[in-house]
Amino acid sequence: MEENYTIRKAVDSDAAAVKSLLEELENREFDLTVFDRIYLEYLHTQLTLMYVAVQNGNEILGFISCKGQSLLHHEGLVFEIQELIVTTSHQGKGVGRRLIDALKPELIQLRAKSIEVTSNKRRKEAHAFYQSVGFLNSHEKFTIYF
Numbered sequence: 001m002e003e004n005y006t007i008r009k010a011v012d013s014d015a016a017a018v019k020s021l022l023e024e025l026e027n028r029e030f031d032l033t034v035f036d037r038i039y040l041e042y043l044h045t046q047l048t049l050m051y052v053a054v055q056n057g058n059e060i061l062g063f064i065s066c067k068g069q070s071l072l073h074h075e076g077l078v079f080e081i082q083e084l085i086v087t088t089s090h091q092g093k094g095v096g097r098r099l100i101d102a103l104k105p106e107l108i109q110l111r112a113k114s115i116e117v118t119s120n121k122r123r124k125e126a127h128a129f130y131q132s133v134g135f136l137n138s139h140e141k142f143t144i145y146f
Contacts, residue, residue, distance in 0.1 A: 004055060004056075005053050005054055005055040005061055005095065006053070006054050007051055007052070007053050007054075007098050007099060007102045008051065008052060008054060009049075009050065009051055009052075010043065010050035010051060010052045010063065010065075011043075012040070012043065014052050014060060014063075015035070015036055015039045015040075017052075017059075017060035017063075018039065018052070018060065018063045019032070019035050019039070021060065021062070021063050021085045021087060022035075022063070022083060022085060024085065024087065024088065025083075025085040042065055042067075045067075047067065047068035047069065047077070047079075047110070048065065048066070048067045048068070049064075049065070049066045049067075049068075049079070049103055049106055049107075050063070050064065050065045050066075051063070051064050051099055051102045051103065053086070053090075053095045053098065053099055061086060061087050061090045061095055062084075062085060062086035062087065062090065062095045062096060062099050063083060063084070063085055063099075064081060064083065064084045064096075064099040064100065064102070064103065065081070065082045065083045065084075066079050066080065066081050066082065066103055066107075066115065067079065067080055067082055068080075068107075068110065068112060071113075074113045074114065075113070076111065076112070076113040077110055077111065077112045077113060078112065078113050078114050078115075078116060079103075079107055079112050079114070079115045079116070080115070080116045080117065080118070081100075081115065081116070081117040084096060084099060084100070084117070086099075096129060096133075097133050100133055103115065116135075116139075117130055117135060118141050
C-alpha cells in the first residue's frame with residue numbers, strides 16, 4: 001500500500017510533534033523550554049533548513065533539520081543534517097529518502113558544496129540507510145563531551 005503523506009517546510013506549530021519524534025529517537029524526554037528555544041532558533045536562522053513529512057493534514061511522520069556554514073577548506077557552503085527521524089511505524093517506506101530529497105533543490109540553489117551527516121556508531125540501520133541514499137562513509141568523527 002502506498003503511503004499518503006506530503007513533505008513541507010516545518011513551522012512553529014510543528015514543535016511539539018517534532019519534540020515527540022526526537023524523544024522517540026533518543027529514548028528520553030527533552031526539557032520543553034530548552035527544546036522550544038532551540039527549535040525557534042533553527043526556524044529563524046539563515047541557512048537552517050527544516051522539513052516535515054505530514055499525513056492526514058496534521059500527523060507528523062518524519063522530520064529533518066540541516067544547517068549550513070561556509071567552510072574555508074571546502075571553499076564554500078557545506079550543510080550537515082542535524083536531525084533526521086521517521087517514526088518507527090513508517091520507517092522503511094521511503095519517508096526518510098523523500099525528506100532528504102526535499103533538501104536537494106534548495107541546496108543546489110544555494111550552491112552548496114556538499115551535504116554531510118553524522119550518525120551514532122550504534123545505529124547500524126541508519127548507516128545502511130544513509131549509504132542507500134548516496135552518502136559515502138568518508139570521515140571519522142571525534143567528540144569531547146562537557
